[in-house]
Amino acid sequence: MSGFLEVALLLAAPLLLAAAGELLLERAGSIQIGLEGTMLIGAFTAFAAARSGAGPHAALLAAAAAGLLAGAAFAAFAVAGRADPILVGTAWNLVAVGGTAFCYRLLAGVTGSVLEVRTLPALAFGLPAAALAVFVVPFVLEVFLARTRPGLALVAAGENPLALAATGGSVVAVRTAASVAAGALGALGGALLVLTVSPTFVEGVTAGRGFLALALVVFARWKPLRLVPGALLVAGATALQYRLQAGGSHIPYAVFLALPSLLALFALAFARGRGGAPKALGTPAP
Amino acid sequence: MRGESAVRRFAVAATALAAAAAALVGLAILAGASPLEALRALAEGAAGSTAALGETLTRATALVLTGVGASLAFRAGVLNIGLEGQFLAGAVAAAAVGPLLAGSALGARVAILAAAAFAGALWVAPAAYLEARRGVPEVLSTILLNLVAAAAVSGLVRGALQDPEGDYPQSRALSDAVRLAPLASGSRITAAVLIALALALLVTLLLQWTPFGLKLRATGLAPAAARAIGLPRARLRLLAFASSGALAGLAGGLEVMAVTGRLYDPFAAGAGYTGIAAALLGGSHPLAATASAVLFAALGAGSSAMQRDTGVPGALATIVPGVLVLAVLAARARLARKTT
Amino acid sequence: MSTQPSKKSPASCSSSPPSLELRRISKRFGETRALSEADLVVFPGEIHALLGENGAGKTTLVSIAAGRLTADSGEVLRGGAHVSFRKARDARLAGLVLVPQHDLLIGAASVADNLAFLDSAAPFFESAGSRRARVARLARAFGLELGDADARADALPVGTRQRIEVAGALAGDPDVLILDEPTAVLSPDETSALFASLRKRADAGAAVVLITHRLAEVFAGADRLTLLARGRSVKTCRISETTPEEIGGLLLKNAEGAVRETEKKREKEEEKIFIEGVRGARPLELRGDMARGRSQTHPSKHAARSAAQHPDKSLALTGFAPNVTSAVRAEGISLSLSPGELLVLLAIDGNGADDIARAIAGLEPFSGRVEICGVTLPSSGNPLVFRAAGGAFVPADRREEGLVATLSLSENLALPNPPGRVLLDRAAMRTRAEERLGAFGVRFASPDVPAGSLSGGNQQKVVLARELARDPAILIAVHPTRGLDLASAAAVRSRILDACCAGSAALVVTADPDEAQLFDAPIRVVYRGRLSGELAPTTPAATLGRLMAGLEA
Secondary structure: OHHHHHHHHHHHHHHHHHHHHHHHHHHOOOOOOOHHHHHHHHHHHHHHHHHOOOOHHHHHHHHHHHHHHHHHHHHHHHHHOOOOHHHHHHHHHHHHHHHHHHHHHHHHOOOOOOOEOOOOOEEEOOEEHHHHHHOOHHHHHHHHHHHEHHHHHHHHHHHOHHHHHHOOOOHHHHHHHHHHHHHHHHHHHHHHHHHHHOOEOOOOOOOOHHHHHHHHHHHOOOOHHHHHHHHHHHHHHHHHHHHHHHOOOOOOHHHHHHHHHHHHHHHHHHOOOOOOOOOOOOOOOO | OOOOOHHHHHHHHHHHHHHHHHHHHHHHHHOOOOHHHHHHHHHHHHHOOHHHHHHHHHHHHHHHHHHHHHHHHHHOOOOOOOHHHHHHHHHHHHHHHHHHOOOOHHHHHHHHHHHHHHHHHHHHHHHHHHHHHHOOOHHHHHHHHHHHHHHHHHHHOOOOOEOOOOOOOEEOOOOOOOOOOOOOOOOOOOOHHHHHHHHHHHHHHHHHHOHHHHHHHHHHHOHHHHHHHOOOHHHHHHHHHHHHHHHHHHHHHHHHHHHHOOOEOOOOOOHHHHHHHHHHHOOOOHHHHHHHHHHHHHHHHHHHHHHHHHOOOOOHHHHHHHHHHHHHHHHHHHHHHHHO | OOOOOOOOHHHHHOOOOOOEEEEEEEEEEOOEEEEEEEEEEEOOOOEEEEEOOOOOOHHHHHHHHOOOOOOOEEEEEEOOEEEOOOOHHHHHHOOEEEEOOOOOOOOOOEHHHHHHHHOOOOOOEOOHHHHHHHHHHHHHHHOOOOOOOOOEHHHOOHHHHHHHHHHHHHHOOOOEEEEEOOOOOOOHHHHHHHHHHHHHHHHOOOEEEEEOOOHHHHHHHOOEEEEEEOOEEEEEEEHHHOOHHHHHHHHHHHHHHHOOHHHHHHHHHHHHHHHHHHHHHOOHHHHHHHHHHHHOOOOOOHHHHHHOOOOOOOEEEEEEEEOOOOOOOOOOEEEEEOOOOEEEEEOOOOOOHHHHHHHHOOOOOEEEEEEEOOEEOOOOOOHHHHHHOOEEEEOOOHHHHHOOOOOEHHHHHHOOOOOOOOOOOHHHHHHHHHHHHHHOOOOOOOOOOEHHHOOHHHHHHHHHHHHHOOOOOEEEEEOOOOOOOHHHHHHHHHHHHHHHHOOOEEEEEEOOHHHHHHOOOOEEEEEOOEEOOOEOOOOOHHHHHHHHOOOOO
């Protein structure tokens, strides 16, 4: 089973990272349903950086920088601009999907030959350091939200923005910061795909992982630590599927594709109230 | 939106068009082409010939229906982001029912479309139920249902619906008698686009000119007041959910019946999301959403020709609608804050 | 009010420099002038009451002091030195804390986490133990009952939540503490406890500014007061230098500008009543006489009500209790109204009267039995059944629940059952709107203008026009005149009385004893969910006030 655990962890890392960022943003009261687009931006940036000679770690950094910018841009519309984040996110996906495909064609030519890049070197368990570090992120997030002052301010921005404003905080600043962080984490998640799982970029390389990450946040009921079992479950199921496929099994792959969304739907259906959703989720800053 | 002054609408439209034009020109230059050449190729590919126009209107069919469906839902205050999934549900229903039907072509067509519309409405039902009974925001549940639908299509074309006479992951084809024939030779255009346009008119009439439409709009504009006034909020929302789902499902059914003839994977990805973009650009007005949908379809049809003639990647057709919507959202939000 | 004003504070005022000075502050919001050259001077060691009608500019003035708004002109001084707070954060760091009217707590977080959030001196990182210790420390230091440190804030009663907010504000030892209507939702006991904590803080040298509508509280617990009227400070003095009558008279005199000339007569009548209300803190005999004199000025509706011979009850409650999560829950209510009968439920907000009305109207679930003209309403709460049985409802929040602000007047009046079989009959809608609105004295340019473009008073008349158009068997009206100018309030009241003359029963919820008397109908006071016996409309306002406060059973 050595290969199985390795593959599962490798598949879980990008998902977990993107979901952690999204969770942070949603706890602050905004929501980016265009996470798929942000992951694509990260994946493409890492790919483009690696193609132009950067090492895999530099490529990771480049993706993080692109993610910061993406998060800031989203916040400019959906936080400072007070446009509905759901609608901004819908348009965001179109721009990111189209934009990365456009740029990839410029890089690869219209015919689209497969271009490989160097992957991150493995550190332990066949995993690179960056992928291992990902599993610390939910714990850091938990401590940040539960025990620090800015964490409390962030929770207030998502639960009772008026209270944050009244006590001298800025809802726009807090949500923008959360969006920038979420952008960086989402883009890093996309970059990990290119730099670990499949060493190339194709259009739609994220294959719905951004949406899966959204589902995971709901499944985790907005609690950082619950992201870990969720991500491992999804990644484990996918890894299992690879093995079963190799062994000629006939359990349809679709079951595993649908699994996280179905689990999230059940989590929503059977949780009390709104399933732990922040009270001010999706509402404009005062 | 209702209550928007003419000046404001003009300002919003001007901002959006300027942003879209800037994106077009900028991307063309980035791709190393002459912007004028690229635009000419785009325009010719979209409307330069009967075939081009036919291509635009063929692509527009699904977008008009999802755009109108999204408008209807948004006006009732239902944030149905799941049109993509409902579109796929409709396509699955058409692909499943279509090959089984023999006999009169008209009867078979009606049955296929009815099945598709029903499947679309059915696919939105869990979201409607969870919202009404459990207070689950429909934004979250409909997105999740999109993923389930995409997974289901992927599974079905390799499983229950797979064409037994081939190894490809695709369903059996509909018979030529059932498929819609082109209206003009040398063009893909069929009567499907007429169905879509008729429904756009019908939904406009419904929203603006019927008692039901007024109740629906009141529910969307002021949910708390609608409840206190004694409007059947749950029923109105359910009807909005179901009819927007049915419109998206119908779009999926027509796509199979008029364009592809069968289901495969991935199937017309993005029709639901682009339909939402069309509704947003049109301020959730069905006719304006229809115009936006035709514009987006023209971009899609034209960009293929542009890619062929000038080397500007066709992905431009996805970017520009997104840019348009972002510009509209930003301009509206800005104006709204200025006036309050 | 159990707390007595400290006798030493006023004397110490003039000796030390003021903690906070607001000089000639002006502020406009678009066309509206919220403040014009208003002054407020507060000294260390005093509790300073800031009084004024709704819309007088009290909240705007303290928001400027706390850096939440910027003044158009004027200056802010702290301890004699000029300051200009750009943000609320600057003001807090400088020792000035404002507790606003709206909820300040994170509902999903614990008491301990909420106090850490509100404490401006909380460290960057803090252990759970340290946060719990803060709760105990603040509870001890200010004598406030703050509840279990690990309890979720949204599970606590409103009084505890209010105390947590005040404790959070006091945590940073502010020099100036400003509280915007902290007592509106508190019981008398809770109010006295709050005043006691505030007095403790003032005795330690802080200045406390308190916005309130309740003169009784001011005269029982404050040292000085400032009266604002239409954006100006019209009086500042020590409590010992004035009387409730004088302040009440000033409040009314300055509200006059808002009232139209044509309504002067009615207004005079109301003025008399208003001053009576202010005398609530004075001996009872005086009040009783004046109230009796007043009751003759209003045409009595008793004749109409007693003439009703209909055997069926318009409204009958049996063992009724709204199922709401509010802190205070009404229980075991049984009452009935015959056609033409009117009953006033009088209560301070937060005592459960609003919930009773909303549950009858089908907007909240309830237990027990509600019948309208013999039809039993479903206990899950269904506004449709309520209305189908002949009910009509005027909500407290007309902008959110009464009207669809962006739809036109004619569309609003056509809801919930617009005319037309297939297509809307727009001509009929317009005609109907013009008729109804004209009959109700609504000023409107055209039936096609959005309902939200009308003034508050006219909006309320539109709501009434729509609800009474149905000739309801029972009208439920919650704070129907809240926030209206005197003329509009009188018009709304007379419409409700007219409907009763025409045979409708009515249940009116109000928080104002004088308003309650003006309906000239039986009154039942609701205190902490319990209904008093039926009281005559001639019951002195002071007695009503004591019942509302739970001081008399």
